[in-house]
Amino acid sequence: MGRWEPNAPGRLQQAAFELYTERGYDQTTVAEIAASAGLTERTFFRHFADKREVLFEGGDRFRATLVDAVDAVPPSATTLEAVTAGLKAAGSVFPTPQLVRRRQALILANPELQERELIKLASLAASLGEALRRRGMPDTAAELAAETGVAVLRIALTRWIEDPVERPWEVHVSEVMDELRRITAERSGVAHGLKRSMGSGRARAEASAVLG
Amino acid sequence: MGRWEPNAPGRLQQAAFELYTERGYDQTTVAEIAASAGLTERTFFRHFADKREVLFEGGDRFRATLVDAVDAVPPSATTLEAVTAGLKAAGSVFPTPQLVRRRQALILANPELQERELIKLASLAASLGEALRRRGMPDTAAELAAETGVAVLRIALTRWIEDPVERPWEVHVSEVMDELRRITAERSGVAHGLKRSMGSGRARAEASAVLG
Numbered sequence: 001m002g003r004w005e006p007n008a009p010g011r012l013q014q015a016a017f018e019l020y021t022e023r024g025y026d027q028t029t030v031a032e033i034a035a036s037a038g039l040t041e042r043t044f045f046r047h048f049a050d051k052r053e054v055l056f057e058g059g060d061r062f063r064a065t066l067v068d069a070v071d072a073v074p075p076s077a078t079t080l081e082a083v084t085a086g087l088k089a090a091g092s093v094f095p096t097p098q099l100v101r102r103r104q105a106l107i108l109a110n111p112e113l114q115e116r117e118l119i120k121l122a123s124l125a126a127s128l129g130e131a132l133r134r135r136g137m138p139d140t141a142a143e144l145a146a147e148t149g150v151a152v153l154r155i156a157l158t159r160w161i162e163d164p165v166e167r168p169w170e171v172h173v174s175e176v177m178d179e180l181r182r183i184t185a186e187r188s189g190v191a192h193g194l195k196r197s198m199g200s201g202r203a204r205a206e207a208s209a210v211l212g
Numbered sequence: 213m214g215r216w217e218p219n220a221p222g223r224l225q226q227a228a229f230e231l232y233t234e235r236g237y238d239q240t241t242v243a244e245i246a247a248s249a250g251l252t253e254r255t256f257f258r259h260f261a262d263k264r265e266v267l268f269e270g271g272d273r274f275r276a277t278l279v280d281a282v283d284a285v286p287p288s289a290t291t292l293e294a295v296t297a298g299l300k301a302a303g304s305v306f307p308t309p310q311l312v313r314r315r316q317a318l319i320l321a322n323p324e325l326q327e328r329e330l331i332k333l334a335s336l337a338a339s340l341g342e343a344l345r346r347r348g349m350p351d352t353a354a355e356l357a358a359e360t361g362v363a364v365l366r367i368a369l370t371r372w373i374e375d376p377v378e379r380p381w382e383v384h385v386s387e388v389m390d391e392l393r394r395i396t397a398e399r400s401g402v403a404h405g406l407k408r409s410m411g412s413g414r415a416r417a418e419a420s421a422v423l424g
Contacts, residue, residue, distance in 0.1 A: 144364070
């Protein structure tokens with residue numbers, strides 16, 4: 001075993017962030033990250049499986065916090081309330097929106113990193129689905145609610161890191177959940193929040209003809 | 213250019229399916245697929261970028277059919293109606309449920325293929341989101357509806373290929389969409405389709421305390 005290095009994962013992550021941003025992800029080696037953090041390659045690989053994983057630090061903690069929060073929601077709460085509570089609680093794991101924004105920009109710039117991100121999100125959806133099944137939801141409903149919850153997470157995250165007035169994470173989760181409720185509650189002829197207009201009777205009839 | 217081979221993509225795909233199923237995806241080479249289809253490696257690479265792509269044949273047609281159908285839905289229809297019409301129409305691109313089931317089993321057995329599948333689905337969600345923006349939806353709502361639509365697609369697909377009585381694709385899309393509407397319309401105290409019970413008043417109060 002190597003000697004203990006104080007906060008090695010944090011130092012490696014910060015060094016990686018800086019090198020990935022300056023030189024690009026592809027042009028950065030593990031040796032360079034370790035050197036820049038004043039650590040060895042061996043120490044790097046004790047904490048991260050590869051060059052990609054360093055950007056997904058905290059993912060396990062995010063998942064655990066989300067799942068624990070969903071498990072803690074009383075059974076009388078609705079599915080969406082449970083998912084909302086989980087997403088809000090998991091936000092405590094995020095660093096500042098500025099750091100998350102840098103991370104997302106790095107991921108967006110590299111297909112390999114995007115793939116890893118998608119795999120992580122799929123795995124997160126599976127864990128959330130299990131938590132919802134523990135609440136007594138049937139398989140299909142649990143899977144659907146979990147996938148939808150992850151869609152809400154992604155969109156709330158984008159809004160949170162791009163919010164010029166930096167409203168809290170919880171506010172963005174609530175807003176996107178409200179948007180989801182609005183979209184799914186829409187009825188023909190009152191699409192996009194517009195009131196029924198005089199012409200909508202014919203339009204609805206046309207829609208019915210097409211949509212069966 | 214090589215000579216024209218009748219239905220080369222179909223023959224290569226069938227050969228690949230059989231070899232992937234018999235020997236496993238990792239153990240199969242492009243040379244073996246081509247030989248088994250009575251074609252050359254060069255012909256393989258004229259139709260598919262790599263060993264993975266052969267399993268995603270038809271993906272572009274699926275996307276185009278989905279987007280065209282969404283574009284054709286009258287403006288008076290709701291977002292969910294438009295997405296539903298798109299998903300139902302795109303089902304015409306699927307081969308038999310048996311073939312799709314074999315394909316999904318192959319993908320599920322291999323992390324590389326899962327990654328490619330997730331990338332394809334993310335790209336499909338982006339195209340669907342663009343189609344919804346063309347209908348006048350704001351960015352966030354369009355992205356959320358598109359991601360949710362892809363979640364519905366995935367779950368409807370699983371149900372369709374596992375349905376012992378082989379009900380049509382359209383039925384499964386409708387059922388999963390109805391489930392989505394049900395989940396998002398739930399109110400506290402009537403979770404999981406249960407009627408309010410005598411104890412639900414206190415349970416709701418507890419839920420409110422936790423959920424804020």
